[in-house]
Amino acid sequence: MASPSSERPSDYTCDVATQPPISSSSFGRSVGQTRADGAILEARNLTKRYRLGNRDVEALRGVSLRVRRGEFVALMGPSGSGKSTLLQLLGGLDRPTDGEVVLDGEVISHLSDAQATRLRREKTGFVFQFFNLIPLLDVYENVALPFTIAGVDPRHGEAAARIHGVLELVDLLGRERNRPDQLSAGEQQRVALARALVGRPAILLADEPTGNLDYATGGEILDELWRSCDKLGQTIVLVTHDARAAAHADRVLVVGDGRIRDEIELGRRENRDARPLIDRLSQLGL
Ligand SMILES: Nc1ncnc2c1ncn2[C@@H]1O[C@H](COP(=O)(O)OP(=O)(O)OP(=O)(O)O)[C@@H](O)[C@H]1O
Numbered sequence: 413m414a415s416p417s418s419e420r421p422s423d424y425t426c427d428v429a430t431q432p433p434i435s436s437s438s439f440g441r442s443v444g445q446t447r448a449d450g451a452i453l454e455a456r457n458l459t460k461r462y463r464l465g466n467r468d469v470e471a472l473r474g475v476s477l478r479v480r481r482g483e484f485v486a487l488m489g490p491s492g493s494g495k496s497t498l499l500q501l502l503g504g505l506d507r508p509t510d511g512e513v514v515l516d517g518e519v520i521s522h523l524s525d526a527q528a529t530r531l532r533r534e535k536t537g538f539v540f541q542f543f544n545l546i547p548l549l550d551v552y553e554n555v556a557l558p559f560t561i562a563g564v565d566p567r568h569g570e571a572a573a574r575i576h577g578v579l580e581l582v583d584l585l586g587r588e589r590n591r592p593d594q595l596s597a598g599e600q601q602r603v604a605l606a607r608a609l610v611g612r613p614a615i616l617l618a619d620e621p622t623g624n625l626d627y628a629t630g631g632e633i634l635d636e637l638w639r640s641c642d643k644l645g646q647t648i649v650l651v652t653h654d655a656r657a658a659a660h661a662d663r664v665l666v667v668g669d670g671r672i673r674d675e676i677e678l679g680r681r682e683n684r685d686a687r688p689l690i691d692r693l694s695q696l697g698l
Pocket residue numbers: 462463464469470471489490491492493494495496497498
């Protein structure tokens with residue numbers, strides 16, 4: 413296999429730094445500081461212990477990682493290895509037992525519930541395996557939800573322009589009035605993706621977003637993820653079991669038994685053939 417890391421630019425050019433996140437209080441404010449090395453997300457020695465009855469489960473046993481602004485990172489690993497736990501800590505959905513998460517210049521791992529809620533609204537977008545759309549809202553209203561929650565009128569001005577932009581990105585213009593039960597599974601996931609992207613979050617976190625979709629539909633979602641990373645400079649962390657999905661990433665982190673076991677640099681490239689990655693993963697015994 414050629415050394416793809418040599419194709420990797422030292423830092424990606426992207427315009428996300430000039431794009432404000434959604435916030436009723438800080439609408440129009442620029443995204444927070446960037447580290448000198450371009451890391452927008454950093455985890456330092458994260459551990460997570462769950463208490464289950466009278467027994468402790470060590471879900472994470474000391475994970476450190478850095479994600480650069482505009483980078484697309486995939487997390488792979490066996491079931492139960494700690495991928496979803498790690499993603500939740502990275503996005504401030506849960507707190508680590510120990511260690512720290514720094515997102516966009518802010519330590520997010522030990523915030524109060526109210527602060528964590530604000531941070532998730534302003535800095536993160538999530539996409540899950542089950543689309544988590546609100547059944548009574550139509551496509552436009554579902555995508556507009558982050559604006560509505562922030563007290564911003566989604567029918568006018570910048571908000572309306574952004575909603576139009578993400579609906580175009582996921583190819584759902586013309587479906588604005590459909591409710592989720594009037595859409596295919598793939599279309600529903602595209603709505604979820606549009607909703608996650610509309611706030612131009614510092615980071616998009618996706619947990620097996622293609623896990624509930626057929627092969628072709630999953631491929632469309634992956635292409636849209638890739639496009640948002642490449643065109644919008646969106647930083648993405650994707651959890652997946654699927655080497656074809658991970659092959660869209662710039663870098664793959666292999667999680668095993670609550671630790672990062674390996675790192676595979678793929679670099680930004682047009683060719684997303686999964687074969688070289690599958691070969692590497694099989695060398696690693698996965
Ligand atoms: N809320 C919880 N309470 C107790 N144990 C938990 C909890 N959540 C996860 N675990 C345990 O932590 C470990 C890691 O779980 P996690 O969901 O992060 O794995 P995963 O890599 O995402 O697996 P999968 O690929 O099956 O989704 C597992 O042993 C799991 O049983």
